Amino acid sequence: MPRTGVVVVGGGPSGLLAAMSAAQFSDVLLLEEHKTFGQPSHCGGLLSLDANEKLGVDIGKDLVLNSIRGFVFHSPSGFELEVDAGRPCAQVIERSLFDQHLAELAERRGCRLLNLRALSIRQRNGFAVVEAENGIEFSAQIAIDAEGIGRRLAAAAGFNSRVREAVPAAQVTVRCSEVDPSFAHVFLGELYGDLMAYTIPLDRRTARVGCATRRTDPARVCEMICKKFYGDYRPILSSRWAVWTGGPLKETRIGRIILVGDAAGHTKPTTGGGIVFGGIMARHAGSAAGKFASTLDEEKLAEMDENAKPMVRRMRRLLLARKLLSASSDRTLDRGIKIMGSRVEELRSLLRSTDFDFHENVLPDLLQALALTRIPIMLLADVLMRTFNY
Template structure:
């Protein structure tokens, strides 16, 4: 029977980051990827800041890097728009398939072993049962993605569709976001350019027919050619309660570590992989279980408060109607968009969302369009601002 210190179920960026960190310390690691290829299926938009990639220990290669993002156009249901300049945030679009392969190469060079078309089946007393037989291990890292959450927590799942398309109406360097609570309840439609005339177009929402919605969105935009289609559930409820259970460590989408606002997770899930890998190596060195549990503490120290604010923003979006969204757009001044544009907070954007919701207006005016959750965000924002003065 094969034996490893750590087996990782899922060749996602979180699993590969974990493998890299553990292998660096000389421990044996096996990554099991059930697909034919690391990096597929690619249902990620690929937006991430350069600073986040630096934190993850990744410098984009020519294959990995698609384009820079200069601005974002955000549309209300009635067609009102605001534009956010993102040059200061240094946001890039990466080719997610190539990014995962780049991290896989880092993990392999550190000493990890990766096997594709090999699936995890169940945890056993001494290790795991897989499609190629039983394997002994001391720790199982579960990075199987959103699918691991679907059966038990359906209320946190939204349906999404994302097509890669060629179209003249895709503007290089400009992300577009479309809110419509009838078509995309609780979420939005998006266009993420990966170059001139090419990009990813997607929709997501609660209990929608994602296929019909994206086809309708594309028809309204104009002529296009589709070269790839991906349908996938996305998770927007935030982190699960426990990241560590016995000798099982849960990381990435399987732990609910994608942003509640956008479901993006390159940074938060990738960093979780690094934090989990470091905690696992400490545990293997000392055989002290509290070292393993430090992973959850470190992740919450870095992302917990931000994710809680994003969850509040999520609750607001799920409650408001199109009329309210249009009213919110009316409160957004050029001064607010200019202030947001000057920030470098792409990965921690809750404060910018607060400003976009009109929080800089007087409370009496804001009360007309704010729920109790927005008022809580206002209080939190005011306290944070006061503490900095």
């Protein structure tokens, strides 16, 4: 049975970043079931301008399709609130090329990458054992599960996967006669699902349109938005998947198995995006796993848990914001967005100074705006209770 220090299952951004971090201290093997890294691609691709610093990798200019300088928020009644930072505040990347770039970096840093599908992860005789297709088994000092939102391996290993809470999502890339490349659009309200819908411009003629909802078919919502805003559109790429907006799982490590990325619930609860949040947490996990594999010092894993606490708190605060939005009626959202519209200059200043990834610092403004719409106190209390006791 081949033996290694760290074995990583899953070749998305979280798995690759975990592998690179672990490779600083130990030998690393990564298993990816798809022959091409980054495929299939399920991502809006909107990142902060400093994502490379947070992830510890260089995002080359060839991976960036566009930069945006603001957002247009659409209320349920059709009121539009444009917030223009006046300068670039986020970037749009090509996700499939980004994953392939990370895979190349991982190999350069000494990781061994294999195209094999993992069938199970379990602990046996003091080791983490990954069973792969074709009857191949790999033994390691520690395993990192970055399999994604399906969490099939995690559930079999004893984790509470909560996978039924995932939200179905769809995205279509369209070509049309004209797209404003400077603004992404956010659509709120029951018509657009229990999370939101969005458009992200790639250039002056191409945009990504996406939606995540349990209430209806998200692909139909995408089609509705395309017909309304891009009347002459032509679909060129479509995809379906599921996003996680339920916050971090309470248990992400059992013995010598660590969950990272979507498998651990490490996504941004307000959008379901997982590149930056999952990547930061994966780097902590990979570093700890590599140190543990080389020393067998349990304190290294305890340090990982401690280092993760600030990010866990961030995700919980954003989970509160998401639940407030999901619990708000169309009437409440209309009034809230209109109230925010009377404070455009403040919002512009906030957008310029706010970290696009860590936007939980706008939560006080959101709470104030929603409070002004006279949300029933019992509803607000219920949302708060469900946030911290799910």
